[in-house]
Amino acid sequence: MTTGVPEGDSVSLGKLKQMMADFAKERDWDQYHTPRNLLLAMVGEVGELSEIFQWKGEVKRGVPDWKEEEKIHLGEELSDVLLYLVRLSDICGVDLGKAALRKVELNAIKYPAKASKEVTNKENEIENSSTANNGTIEEN
Amino acid sequence: MTTGVPEGDSVSLGKLKQMMADFAKERDWDQYHTPRNLLLAMVGEVGELSEIFQWKGEVKRGVPDWKEEEKIHLGEELSDVLLYLVRLSDICGVDLGKAALRKVELNAIKYPAKASKEVTNKENEIENSSTANNGTIEEN
Amino acid sequence: MTTGVPEGDSVSLGKLKQMMADFAKERDWDQYHTPRNLLLAMVGEVGELSEIFQWKGEVKRGVPDWKEEEKIHLGEELSDVLLYLVRLSDICGVDLGKAALRKVELNAIKYPAKASKEVTNKENEIENSSTANNGTIEEN
Amino acid sequence: MTTGVPEGDSVSLGKLKQMMADFAKERDWDQYHTPRNLLLAMVGEVGELSEIFQWKGEVKRGVPDWKEEEKIHLGEELSDVLLYLVRLSDICGVDLGKAALRKVELNAIKYPAKASKEVTNKENEIENSSTANNGTIEEN
Numbered sequence: 001m002t003t004g005v006p007e008g009d010s011v012s013l014g015k016l017k018q019m020m021a022d023f024a025k026e027r028d029w030d031q032y033h034t035p036r037n038l039l040l041a042m043v044g045e046v047g048e049l050s051e052i053f054q055w056k057g058e059v060k061r062g063v064p065d066w067k068e069e070e071k072i073h074l075g076e077e078l079s080d081v082l083l084y085l086v087r088l089s090d091i092c093g094v095d096l097g098k099a100a101l102r103k104v105e106l107n108a109i110k111y112p113a114k115a116s117k118e119v120t121n122k123e124n125e126i127e128n129s130s131t132a133n134n135g136t137i138e139e140n
Numbered sequence: 141m142t143t144g145v146p147e148g149d150s151v152s153l154g155k156l157k158q159m160m161a162d163f164a165k166e167r168d169w170d171q172y173h174t175p176r177n178l179l180l181a182m183v184g185e186v187g188e189l190s191e192i193f194q195w196k197g198e199v200k201r202g203v204p205d206w207k208e209e210e211k212i213h214l215g216e217e218l219s220d221v222l223l224y225l226v227r228l229s230d231i232c233g234v235d236l237g238k239a240a241l242r243k244v245e246l247n248a249i250k251y252p253a254k255a256s257k258e259v260t261n262k263e264n265e266i267e268n269s270s271t272a273n274n275g276t277i278e279e280n
Numbered sequence: 281m282t283t284g285v286p287e288g289d290s291v292s293l294g295k296l297k298q299m300m301a302d303f304a305k306e307r308d309w310d311q312y313h314t315p316r317n318l319l320l321a322m323v324g325e326v327g328e329l330s331e332i333f334q335w336k337g338e339v340k341r342g343v344p345d346w347k348e349e350e351k352i353h354l355g356e357e358l359s360d361v362l363l364y365l366v367r368l369s370d371i372c373g374v375d376l377g378k379a380a381l382r383k384v385e386l387n388a389i390k391y392p393a394k395a396s397k398e399v400t401n402k403e404n405e406i407e408n409s410s411t412a413n414n415g416t417i418e419e420n
Numbered sequence: 421m422t423t424g425v426p427e428g429d430s431v432s433l434g435k436l437k438q439m440m441a442d443f444a445k446e447r448d449w450d451q452y453h454t455p456r457n458l459l460l461a462m463v464g465e466v467g468e469l470s471e472i473f474q475w476k477g478e479v480k481r482g483v484p485d486w487k488e489e490e491k492i493h494l495g496e497e498l499s500d501v502l503l504y505l506v507r508l509s510d511i512c513g514v515d516l517g518k519a520a521l522r523k524v525e526l527n528a529i530k531y532p533a534k535a536s537k538e539v540t541n542k543e544n545e546i547e548n549s550s551t552a553n554n555g556t557i558e559e560n
Binding site: 285286287288289290291292293294295296297299300303306307308309314315316319322323326329330333336338339340341342343351354355356358359360361362363365368369371372373374375376377378379380381382383384386387388391393396397 | 425426427428429430431432433434435436437439440443446447448449454455456459462463466469470473476478479480481482483491494495496498499500501502503505508509511512513514515516517518519520521522523524526527528531533536537
């Protein structure tokens with residue numbers, strides 16, 4: 001690409017949802033795709049994703065010292081979680097894209113930009129960050 | 141909407157990625173967003189999602205008998221998993237959309253539509269489906 | 281055994297802790313057994329445990345219709361979660377047995393036997409159990 | 421205690437199993453304690469445990485710089501995972517203690533002490549440990 005925009009950025013949740021629905025239909029797998037089956041399948045994939053990180057100690061941003069095959073494996077496990085998550089949402093009748101946009105808005109109200117910044121800095125001044133409640137997307 | 145297409149379907153992974161990056165930057169949270177911190181945060185959200193389903197026994201597609209507030213809560217937890225997943229991918233330098241499309245292709249090769257259908261039917265004929273290895277997105 | 285007591289019932293948490301400590305020491309693995317490494321390894325095992333249950337729909341108590349090899353596999357995955365949990369507790373300096381006994385006591389205070397029973401029955405009378413907050417060990 | 425042995429070390433899996441069974445019975449909760457309900461409840465607790473560790477970066481053995489209340493919270497979440505794990509095993513008819521002892525034996529065969537030590541050392545000589553497959557309890 002010449003634009004510098006990652007090519008996968010344009011992939012929409014609707015497209016993934018449709019691909020997963022077609023995939024299941026073509027294989028007669030709708031019968032297995034119940035909410036709790038899909039949830040447990042997703043938990044299984046989260047486990048596989050965690051296994052990639054389990055013995056590594058702290059990992060640097062961009063995973064610069066990982067082998068190419070490990071990076072590919074990482075992309076596969078991240079994808080598996082995403083695909084089951086999209087499918088689970090669809091099967092539950094949840095508009096995931098709409099819900100996600102709404103959640104970001106709620107988080108922006110819960111953690112106002114300026115206030116959160118100040119809290120973060122303050123925390124860092126008086127103690128190590130281990131107990132700071134920052135970085136969080138939500139607390140529900 | 142008049143088209144019948146869920147409005148969230150057009151939300152792209154790139155848009156969510158950008159929103160999450162802006163959100164963290166505005167709050168000085170980049171310092172907390174390391175790969176393993178984000179992974180554990182995502183596992184935390186998967187736990188909250190599981191809690192919604194934990195005492196319900198088998199759940200019907202579309203969750204028709206759930207209260208409206210439960211459905212909203214469900215959308216929030218699904219969103220939290222998605223948002224951390226998108227952020228984790230970004231911080232690891234993974235093009236999640238591209239990886240997901242590739243994974244669907246790999247799955248289509250691994251589970252050819254016709255063969256999988258036959259296996260599924262055959263399984264159902266000769267035994268209960270509890271041991272059938274169907275419905276799976278991947279086995280890695 | 282002639283007593284009818286399952287032979288594994290007498291296995292103590294201290295014994296498992298010691299076995300795990302010896303196992304790691306004999307293999308020079310202490311260096312890998314940091315709290316977050318062990319936690320992620322445990323999440324990985326929880327994922328493998330979930331995979332056993334993922335396509336089965338509701339599963340009966342005692343898993344009466346599972347094949348013998350599936351039951352053995354189930355025991356292995358339950359064990360893997362337990363062993364990492366015991367090791368994680370040890371490495372964090374937590375007396376797991378003491379903490380567990382204390383937690384049961386706290387739960388008994390939080391959910392008094394008689395009151396919980398009445399709530400359960402009442403819930404069942406007036407609505408389906410899907411929203412009942414029972415069965416829970418804790419709510420923290 | 422004068423012996424120096426942690427008091428919780430003597431707690432057996434059988435005792436915890438019996439306590440959980442009594443606890444459920446006294447509250448009429450057996451009806452909710454199906455295998456998949458308990459599994460999802462355990463996943464929920466694993467999520468809560470992960471939340472304790474999520475923003476901390478690498479954590480030191482013995483969590484020396486954690487506040488007392490954080491250590492207590494940690495013990496509670498570790499306990500919650502244990503209690504649901506013990507209950508899940510019981511409801512599935514698995515002798516968890518026996519299975520765990522057997523698993524340690526299998527691991528000892530799979531990772532012989534001497535060989536694993538050599539591999540570990542060798543790995544450390546020639547590359548960083550990030551790709552070493554050590555520290556693992558199992559690979560199933």
